[in-house]
Amino acid sequence: MSPDRDEILHAVSSAVLAVTRHLSVREVLQVITRSAQRLLNAKYAALGVPDEEGSFAEFVAEGVTDKQWDAIGPLPRQHGMLAALLREGVPARLPDIRLDPRFGDWPKAHPVMKDFLGVPIRDGERVLGILFLANKCEPGGFTQADQDLLTLFAAHAAIALTNARLYERGRELALLEERTRMARDLHDAVTQKLFSLRLTAQAAATLLDSAPDRAAVELDRVQRLAGEAMAELRAVIVELRPADLDHHGLAETLRKQVNLLDRVQPATRITFECGELPDLLPEVEEVVLRVSQEALHNALRHAGATEVTVRLTDDGRAVRLTVADDGLGFDQTESRGLGLISMRDRAESVGGTLSVTAVPGTGTTVEMEVNQ
Structure with missing residues (x-):
């Protein structure tokens, strides 16, 4: 031959x-x-x-x-x-x-x-x-x-x-079936919870003048139902794997999202850097994407950054995500934000680690590392 x-x-x-x-x-x-x-x-x-x-x-x-x-x-x-x-x-x-x-x-x-x-x-x-x-x-x-x-x-x-x-x-057909199942879950659980929430709120409104003590009890119930509905809704949403991951893979999906944000955020320059990546498990890809989205959201919404860099690298041992901004930073001893807790929980769910480096006035760096 x-x-x-x-x-x-x-x-x-x-x-x-x-x-x-x-x-x-x-x-x-x-x-x-x-x-x-x-x-x-x-x-x-x-x-x-x-x-x-x-x-x-x-x-x-x-x-x-x-x-x-x-x-x-x-x-x-x-x-x-x-x-x-x-x-x-x-x-x-x-x-x-x-x-x-x-x-x-x-x-x-x-x-x-x-x-x-x-x-x-x-x-x-x-x-x-x-x-x-x-x-x-x-x-x-x-x-x-x-x-x-x-x-x-x-x-x-x-x-x-x-x-x-x-x-x-x-994969798209399987995803469609999964979305149909999620829609049923939304209807069966969250929608009914919201319906109960609405009825309870109406009852509390009618009792405010005539029976304020009973109204207070109903308002406590409203708060509890709202929390349960939010938890169930979050659980349903988290289970949905972003469609772009299956179609384009992690690097291209993240590149597209960064490019879009860069276009719609004229006051902030957002760049994406990515080296050669190994094949990652689907659940790892999703967690890396979710953590990057949360870190970008924080940088753009709260940090007042003019420069944000998203970087994906592989050193042969672990894949590392870095989201760094030049914004306001924050005092880590005082921060109890749910976003940071959520990112750390997500990283740990796939055996990874998450670190945050932030000093007031010098910007913030979020770094997630997960072994291959």
Whole structure:
């Protein structure tokens, strides 16, 4: 068997194993893109999955740094060579993409690409996406043999991508069933508790003038019922796993939330940093997400911060979440906030630890660590 065939089987195996490890569609796309880049020794590789609105539902790339992505801006539209590949559904191999009449343009910060090889990822007549490489790291650009190899790889990648989508669809159906169960729980427990709360409050209101002592008893009952309803509602909500975690994974879900907050909080710069993460248990992913949400909420609502940094790292022993702000800080000897207690309880529920460093006037750092 030739070395090329060995390499492609190894690359395809990596993409298929990504599915069997229950990774998200986006993670499978990243494995496919990275494998194609290594397989054909290209400086740049990308894979785009089109949507129905003239853009891309997913777009992943190798060879482009996060800083470059930020400078480039929004995801590309379906224009130029990308649109041609989607429309024509056949491979394109060019010595210089910039000289092709189908070439449009790219943003100012976009890296300069010359030799180009693109192939569609097809499921029958349907184009699932486009896989393309640019700037071969060897003289002479891409060859016909490279095109044949990438076309073969794309055919296997289509199977991996289809399987990943089917898996995620199954997870979505399971999530829908879980949400239906939660709705029943809300109706059976919380709704009835709130109904009792309303009746008790009405009774207390009618007794205020004629029998204040009895009204006081009813108001005590109102307070107790309200606490029970809140506890039951919190229990139901906590059991719901955020849908984005199943679809995009922890890093991408947190990145999206941070980017959204950064856009809607013009007075505060919020950034996200993330290294390579190992596969984490679903319950660990959810706890890390919940703790980060609570820490971000505190920083934005109470700290008056102008800078907030969310960081996810892995040192081979443990995964660490850090949320640091330059806000007001607080006196830890006086703080008894439920948010801090809740974060610590969540961390401990998955065998992790949570530490908070805060001094009035110097900001706050929340750090959660959980062993792999």
